[in-house]
Amino acid sequence: MKNNHASQVGLWMDHSKAQVVEFKNGEAVLVENIDSPVETIKRIEGEVKDTTRFTSSNEHSSNNEHKKHNIAQKELNEYFRILENKLASYDDILIFGPGVVKEQFRNRLRENKSFSDKWLSVQTSDKLTVNQLLAFVRDFYKESNP
Template sequence: MSEKAFKQIGLWIDHNKAHIIGYDEGHVKLIETVESPVEALKREAGEGNDSTRFTSNNNHTSNNEYKKHNVSQNELKEYFKILENKLHPYEDILLFGPGTAKEQIRNRLREIKSFDKKWLSIQKSDRLTENQLLAFVRDFYKDEFPSISPGF
Protein backbone atom coordinates (compact mmCIF):
# COMPACT_ATOMS: atom_id res chain seq x y z
CA MET A 1 0.00 0.00 0.00
CA SER A 2 1.54 3.32 -1.05
CA GLU A 3 1.75 6.44 1.11
CA LYS A 4 -0.74 8.19 -1.17
CA ALA A 5 -3.40 5.56 -0.41
CA PHE A 6 -3.68 6.74 3.18
CA LYS A 7 -6.19 9.49 4.02
CA GLN A 8 -5.90 9.12 7.79
CA ILE A 9 -2.60 9.27 9.63
CA GLY A 10 -1.22 9.41 13.10
CA LEU A 11 1.74 11.58 14.01
CA TRP A 12 3.58 10.60 17.18
CA ILE A 13 5.71 13.61 18.01
CA ASP A 14 8.13 14.88 20.59
CA HIS A 15 10.90 17.45 20.27
CA ASN A 16 13.45 14.81 19.15
CA LYS A 17 11.61 12.91 16.42
CA ALA A 18 8.26 12.20 14.83
CA HIS A 19 6.72 9.00 13.46
CA ILE A 20 4.14 9.18 10.68
CA ILE A 21 1.76 6.20 10.69
CA GLY A 22 -0.78 5.67 7.91
CA TYR A 23 -4.22 4.11 8.46
CA ASP A 24 -6.66 2.79 5.87
CA GLU A 25 -9.56 0.40 6.56
CA GLY A 26 -7.89 -1.36 9.48
CA HIS A 27 -4.42 -1.48 7.92
CA VAL A 28 -1.62 0.54 9.53
CA LYS A 29 1.90 1.19 8.34
CA LEU A 30 4.83 3.22 9.62
CA ILE A 31 5.39 5.58 6.71
CA GLU A 32 8.34 7.59 7.93
CA THR A 33 10.39 8.72 10.92
CA VAL A 34 11.55 12.35 10.91
CA GLU A 35 14.48 13.33 13.11
CA SER A 36 14.37 16.78 14.68
CA PRO A 37 17.18 19.27 13.99
CA VAL A 38 16.78 20.61 17.54
CA GLU A 39 19.88 20.00 19.64
CA ALA A 40 19.35 19.80 23.39
CA LEU A 41 22.71 21.17 24.52
CA LYS A 42 25.19 23.22 22.54
CA ARG A 43 28.58 24.29 23.75
CA GLU A 44 31.26 26.13 21.88
CA ALA A 45 34.90 25.32 22.45
CA GLY A 46 36.15 27.12 25.53
CA GLU A 47 32.68 27.83 26.86
CA GLY A 48 32.10 26.81 30.46
CA ASN A 49 28.93 28.06 32.09
CA ASP A 50 26.56 30.80 30.91
CA SER A 51 28.85 33.62 31.93
CA THR A 52 31.08 35.17 29.30
CA ARG A 53 33.45 33.04 27.34
CA PHE A 54 37.07 32.62 28.44
CA THR A 55 36.60 34.24 31.85
CA SER A 56 35.48 32.99 35.20
CA ASN A 57 34.65 36.47 36.52
CA ASN A 58 31.03 36.38 37.74
CA ASN A 59 30.68 40.16 37.31
CA HIS A 60 30.64 39.72 33.54
CA THR A 61 27.44 38.08 32.39
CA SER A 62 26.29 37.46 28.86
CA ASN A 63 23.13 37.16 26.90
CA ASN A 64 23.92 33.54 26.02
CA GLU A 65 20.48 32.38 27.22
CA TYR A 66 18.77 34.76 24.78
CA LYS A 67 20.92 33.57 21.89
CA LYS A 68 20.42 29.90 22.76
CA HIS A 69 16.66 30.37 23.04
CA ASN A 70 16.50 32.01 19.61
CA VAL A 71 18.58 29.27 18.02
CA SER A 72 16.39 26.57 19.55
CA GLN A 73 13.16 28.34 18.47
CA ASN A 74 14.44 28.62 14.89
CA GLU A 75 15.32 24.92 14.88
CA LEU A 76 11.85 24.08 16.20
CA LYS A 77 10.24 26.17 13.43
CA GLU A 78 12.35 24.33 10.85
CA TYR A 79 11.28 20.96 12.33
CA PHE A 80 7.59 21.91 12.24
CA LYS A 81 7.95 23.21 8.66
CA ILE A 82 9.35 19.82 7.59
CA LEU A 83 6.39 18.08 9.27
CA GLU A 84 3.85 20.49 7.71
CA ASN A 85 5.07 19.54 4.25
CA LYS A 86 4.77 15.85 5.07
CA LEU A 87 1.27 16.22 6.59
CA HIS A 88 -0.18 18.35 3.80
CA PRO A 89 -1.63 15.53 1.61
CA TYR A 90 -3.62 13.95 4.46
CA GLU A 91 -7.19 14.78 5.50
CA ASP A 92 -7.47 13.28 9.01
CA ILE A 93 -4.51 13.79 11.33
CA LEU A 94 -4.13 12.32 14.81
CA LEU A 95 -1.42 14.10 16.84
CA PHE A 96 -0.20 12.16 19.85
CA GLY A 97 2.83 11.82 22.07
CA PRO A 98 4.31 12.96 25.37
CA GLY A 99 5.03 16.57 26.23
CA THR A 100 3.88 19.73 24.50
CA ALA A 101 5.11 19.23 20.93
CA LYS A 102 1.72 17.93 19.78
CA GLU A 103 -0.06 21.09 20.98
CA GLN A 104 2.63 23.30 19.47
CA ILE A 105 2.34 21.74 16.03
CA ARG A 106 -1.47 21.75 16.22
CA ASN A 107 -1.44 25.48 16.95
CA ARG A 108 0.95 26.05 14.07
CA LEU A 109 -1.18 23.96 11.65
CA ARG A 110 -4.32 25.86 12.68
CA GLU A 111 -2.65 29.11 11.58
CA ILE A 112 -2.11 27.75 8.05
CA LYS A 113 -5.02 28.29 5.69
CA SER A 114 -4.48 25.04 3.76
CA PHE A 115 -5.08 23.06 6.99
CA ASP A 116 -8.44 24.75 7.74
CA LYS A 117 -10.57 21.94 6.29
CA LYS A 118 -8.45 19.14 7.73
CA TRP A 119 -9.51 17.21 10.83
CA LEU A 120 -6.98 17.39 13.69
CA SER A 121 -7.22 15.42 16.92
CA ILE A 122 -4.87 15.31 19.90
CA GLN A 123 -4.31 12.36 22.23
CA LYS A 124 -1.82 11.96 25.07
CA SER A 125 0.50 8.97 24.99
CA ASP A 126 3.82 7.87 26.38
CA ARG A 127 6.86 6.71 24.48
CA LEU A 128 5.80 3.68 22.46
CA THR A 129 7.48 0.87 20.54
CA GLU A 130 6.79 0.60 16.82
CA ASN A 131 4.12 -2.09 17.37
CA GLN A 132 2.47 0.03 20.09
CA LEU A 133 2.45 3.04 17.73
CA LEU A 134 0.69 1.02 15.04
CA ALA A 135 -1.83 -0.38 17.54
CA PHE A 136 -2.51 3.09 18.99
CA VAL A 137 -3.38 4.53 15.56
CA ARG A 138 -5.42 1.46 14.55
CA ASP A 139 -7.42 1.51 17.78
CA PHE A 140 -8.02 5.26 17.60
CA TYR A 141 -9.40 5.22 14.07
CA LYS A 142 -11.33 1.99 14.60
CA ASP A 143 -13.07 3.46 17.67
CA GLU A 144 -13.46 6.95 16.20
CA PHE A 145 -14.80 5.81 12.83
CA PRO A 146 -16.50 2.43 13.35
CA SER A 147 -17.65 0.72 10.20
CA ILE A 148 -21.33 1.34 9.55
CA SER A 149 -23.27 -1.87 9.71
CA PRO A 150 -26.44 -2.48 7.71
CA GLY A 151 -29.84 -1.92 9.38
CA PHE A 152 -31.31 -4.13 12.08
Protein backbone atom coordinates in the same frame (compact mmCIF):
# COMPACT_ATOMS: atom_id res chain seq x y z
CA MET B 1 -9.65 4.33 -10.56
CA LYS B 2 -9.19 3.63 -6.86
CA ASN B 3 -7.25 6.10 -4.69
CA ASN B 4 -4.36 4.32 -3.01
CA HIS B 5 -3.45 7.27 -0.81
CA ALA B 6 -4.58 7.20 2.82
CA SER B 7 -6.46 10.25 4.07
CA GLN B 8 -5.94 9.39 7.75
CA VAL B 9 -2.60 9.62 9.50
CA GLY B 10 -1.15 9.36 12.98
CA LEU B 11 1.92 11.36 13.96
CA TRP B 12 3.78 10.34 17.09
CA MET B 13 6.19 13.08 18.02
CA ASP B 14 8.49 14.44 20.66
CA HIS B 15 11.37 16.91 20.42
CA SER B 16 13.83 14.32 19.10
CA LYS B 17 11.87 12.45 16.42
CA ALA B 18 8.53 11.84 14.76
CA GLN B 19 6.93 8.73 13.29
CA VAL B 20 4.28 8.89 10.57
CA VAL B 21 1.66 6.10 10.54
CA GLU B 22 -0.93 5.89 7.75
CA PHE B 23 -4.32 4.33 8.40
CA LYS B 24 -5.87 2.83 5.28
CA ASN B 25 -8.32 -0.04 4.70
CA GLY B 26 -8.48 -0.81 8.42
CA GLU B 27 -4.72 -1.21 8.78
CA ALA B 28 -2.02 1.03 10.22
CA VAL B 29 1.34 1.14 8.44
CA LEU B 30 4.51 2.90 9.59
CA VAL B 31 5.47 5.14 6.67
CA GLU B 32 8.41 7.17 7.87
CA ASN B 33 10.70 8.03 10.78
CA ILE B 34 11.75 11.68 10.89
CA ASP B 35 14.68 12.85 12.99
CA SER B 36 14.33 16.28 14.52
CA PRO B 37 16.92 19.00 13.93
CA VAL B 38 16.32 20.22 17.50
CA GLU B 39 19.39 19.84 19.71
CA THR B 40 18.57 19.62 23.39
CA ILE B 41 22.04 20.50 24.66
CA LYS B 42 23.72 23.45 23.00
CA ARG B 43 27.49 23.41 23.22
CA ILE B 44 29.39 26.32 21.82
CA GLU B 45 33.15 25.85 21.52
CA GLY B 46 34.99 27.80 24.21
CA GLU B 47 31.80 28.51 26.11
CA VAL B 48 32.05 29.20 29.81
CA LYS B 49 29.30 29.24 32.42
CA ASP B 50 26.16 31.28 31.66
CA THR B 51 26.65 34.38 33.77
CA THR B 52 27.32 37.98 32.97
CA ARG B 53 30.47 39.52 34.31
CA PHE B 54 29.94 43.13 35.30
CA THR B 55 26.33 43.41 36.41
CA SER B 56 24.43 42.49 39.52
CA SER B 57 21.13 42.54 37.67
CA ASN B 58 19.15 39.29 37.64
CA GLU B 59 17.44 40.49 34.47
CA HIS B 60 20.46 39.52 32.37
CA SER B 61 21.54 36.25 33.90
CA SER B 62 23.17 34.91 30.77
CA ASN B 63 25.32 36.23 27.96
CA ASN B 64 24.11 33.38 25.75
CA GLU B 65 20.46 33.14 26.80
CA HIS B 66 18.94 35.05 23.88
CA LYS B 67 21.22 33.44 21.32
CA LYS B 68 20.42 29.93 22.57
CA HIS B 69 16.69 30.68 22.65
CA ASN B 70 16.75 31.97 19.06
CA ILE B 71 18.68 28.94 17.85
CA ALA B 72 16.23 26.59 19.60
CA GLN B 73 13.22 28.40 18.08
CA LYS B 74 14.71 28.23 14.58
CA GLU B 75 15.36 24.49 14.96
CA LEU B 76 11.83 23.89 16.27
CA ASN B 77 10.33 25.90 13.39
CA GLU B 78 12.38 23.85 10.90
CA TYR B 79 11.14 20.62 12.53
CA PHE B 80 7.53 21.81 12.32
CA ARG B 81 8.00 22.85 8.68
CA ILE B 82 9.29 19.38 7.79
CA LEU B 83 6.29 17.77 9.51
CA GLU B 84 3.82 20.16 7.84
CA ASN B 85 5.16 19.12 4.43
CA LYS B 86 4.75 15.42 5.32
CA LEU B 87 1.14 15.90 6.54
CA ALA B 88 -0.13 18.29 3.86
CA SER B 89 -1.86 15.57 1.80
CA TYR B 90 -3.86 14.04 4.69
CA ASP B 91 -7.38 15.04 5.77
CA ASP B 92 -7.55 13.49 9.27
CA ILE B 93 -4.50 14.02 11.45
CA LEU B 94 -3.93 12.44 14.86
CA ILE B 95 -1.00 13.97 16.75
CA PHE B 96 0.15 12.09 19.82
CA GLY B 97 3.14 11.64 22.09
CA PRO B 98 4.62 12.76 25.39
CA GLY B 99 5.31 16.34 26.43
CA VAL B 100 4.01 19.64 25.07
CA VAL B 101 5.52 19.69 21.58
CA LYS B 102 2.39 18.05 20.14
CA GLU B 103 0.22 20.96 21.35
CA GLN B 104 2.73 23.47 20.00
CA PHE B 105 2.59 21.72 16.63
CA ARG B 106 -1.24 21.58 16.65
CA ASN B 107 -1.36 25.33 17.37
CA ARG B 108 0.97 25.98 14.45
CA LEU B 109 -1.20 23.83 12.15
CA ARG B 110 -4.32 25.73 13.22
CA GLU B 111 -2.63 29.01 12.23
CA ASN B 112 -1.70 27.58 8.82
CA LYS B 113 -4.44 28.24 6.23
CA SER B 114 -3.65 25.08 4.26
CA PHE B 115 -4.63 23.02 7.34
CA SER B 116 -7.81 24.97 8.16
CA ASP B 117 -10.17 22.41 6.57
CA LYS B 118 -8.39 19.37 8.05
CA TRP B 119 -9.49 17.44 11.13
CA LEU B 120 -6.91 17.55 13.94
CA SER B 121 -6.86 15.56 17.17
CA VAL B 122 -4.24 15.55 19.93
CA GLN B 123 -3.75 12.64 22.34
CA THR B 124 -1.20 11.98 25.06
CA SER B 125 0.86 8.81 25.00
CA ASP B 126 4.16 7.53 26.28
CA LYS B 127 7.00 6.35 24.12
CA LEU B 128 5.74 3.38 22.16
CA THR B 129 7.22 0.40 20.36
CA VAL B 130 6.41 0.09 16.67
CA ASN B 131 3.66 -2.47 17.36
CA GLN B 132 2.15 -0.28 20.10
CA LEU B 133 2.33 2.71 17.76
CA LEU B 134 0.47 0.87 15.01
CA ALA B 135 -2.14 -0.41 17.48
CA PHE B 136 -2.67 3.10 18.92
CA VAL B 137 -3.43 4.58 15.49
CA ARG B 138 -5.53 1.58 14.38
CA ASP B 139 -7.61 1.65 17.60
CA PHE B 140 -8.08 5.41 17.44
CA TYR B 141 -9.41 5.43 13.88
CA LYS B 142 -11.52 2.29 14.33
CA GLU B 143 -13.23 3.89 17.34
CA SER B 144 -13.80 7.19 15.51
CA ASN B 145 -15.09 5.40 12.35
CA PRO B 146 -17.24 2.46 13.54
